[in-house]
Amino acid sequence: xxxxxxxxxxxxxxxxxxxxxxxxxxxxxxxxxxxxxxxxxxxxxxxxxxxxxxxxxxxxxxxxxxxxxxxxxxxxxxxxxxxxxxxxxxxxxxxxxxxxxxxxxxxxxxxxxxxxxxxxxxxxxxxxxxxxxxxxxxxxxxxxxxxxxxxxxxxxxxxxxxxxxxxxxxxxxxxxxxxxxxxxxxxxxxxxxxxxxxxxxxxxxxxxxxxxxxxxxxxxxxxxxxxxxxxxxxxxxxxxxxxxxxxxxxxxxxxxx
Numbered sequence: 001x002x003x004x005x006x007x008x009x010x011x012x013x014x015x016x017x018x019x020x021x022x023x024x025x026x027x028x029x030x031x032x033x034x035x036x037x038x039x040x041x042x043x044x045x046x047x048x049x050x051x052x053x054x055x056x057x058x059x060x061x062x063x064x065x066x067x068x069x070x071x072x073x074x075x076x077x078x079x080x081x082x083x084x085x086x087x088x089x090x091x092x093x094x095x096x097x098x099x100x101x102x103x104x105x106x107x108x109x110x111x112x113x114x115x116x117x118x119x120x121x122x123x124x125x126x127x128x129x130x131x132x133x134x135x136x137x138x139x140x141x142x143x144x145x146x147x148x149x150x151x152x153x154x155x156x157x158x159x160x161x162x163x164x165x166x167x168x169x170x171x172x173x174x175x176x177x178x179x180x181x182x183x184x185x186x187x188x189x190x191x192x193x194x195x196x197x198x199x200x201x202x203x204x205x206x207x208x209x210x211x212x213x214x215x216x217x218x219x220x221x222x223x224x225x226x227x228x229x230x231x232x233x234x235x236x237x238x239x240x241x242x243x244x245x246x247x248x249x250x251x252x253x254x255x256x257x
Contacts (some may be wrong), residue, residue, distance in 0.1 A: 001026035002087060003069035004077065007061045011079035012038040014061070014158050019046040021083040025075060031065035039079075057137030057174070066128050075125045076133070076142070077155065080097035083154025087125075095127035103155045107214055108162055115208030115218045116201060122155065123148060138174040163217045167224050175229030185231040198226035 004025040008015070019042065022028050028048035032039060035054035043050045051068055055061055066074050073092050077083060085101060102115065103120040105112050111120070123142040126132075133140050160166050179185075193220075202208045202222040208215035 001071045001097045002073045002075050003071040004075045005065040005069055006030050006079055007065050008032045008039050008079045010035045011035045014080045015042045016080050024087050029068050059134050059136040059140035062133040072127050072129050072134040074128050077181055080158045085151045095130050098123050098126035098131055098144045099149050099151045101151040101155050103157050105157045107160045112211055114210045115194055115206050116222045138171050166217055168222045172228035176232035180235035185234040191227045192235050194226040195223040198222040
């Protein structure tokens with residue numbers, strides 16, 4: 001049996017479609033962090049178990065949601081992801097195996113088919129006795145230690161209402177806190193080089209130009225993702241905040257979606 005788990009906060013926009021697609025799971029568990037919209041009502045209409053806990057980072061929150069499940073095999077989806085896959089007939093005899101699925105990212109109703117968002121493979125079905133989410137506050141993931149199989153179908157991701165929604169500074173501020181704790185810094189020239197490389201990879205090497213204006217914006221988001229967290233961690237901070245200047249050190253994580 002499979003438990004579907006989600007974390008939510010004011011997720012009414014897509015939640016009805018998301019939960020309808022999970023009807024083949026033995027249970028649906030939602031861990032909410034204080035929604036004030038119709039999230040709870042939608043969840044209850046679909047028979048989901050609804051729990052509440054203050055948000056403490058994406059990784060820790062998803063780990064807590066996984067722990068709430070009644071079954072060890074867990075399917076994790078986000079509240080803006082619609083599953084298009086058949087889970088019946090899967091071989092779940094080996095708990096060391098986990099399953100990845102192709103995520104298809106959309107801006108509004110337009111699918112982004114090129115650039116650094118493609119291909120976007122995510123491990124989402126796993127046995128919690130062996131695997132779970134990383135502790136990362138942002139860009140959390142399930143890091144497999146064994147065989148990874150591929151689920152047929154895809155995961156439709158409706159994470160961005162329009163092109164202006166692609167760059168979200170809160171994620172980069174969260175990354176900056178992690179970089180500060182790890183002592184990561186970067187000089188101006190290094191940040192510029194990272195930005196150019198990330199944009200070029202997405203727009204040119206990954207054919208982002210084929211998505212038109214959206215491909216430009218997606219490539220720009222790659223450049224921002226490669227630089228802003230490090231730039232914030234490297235800035236000179238005012239009195240009382242711990243003054244630290246930029247340094248040419250570990251360049252941090254590679255650009256991601």
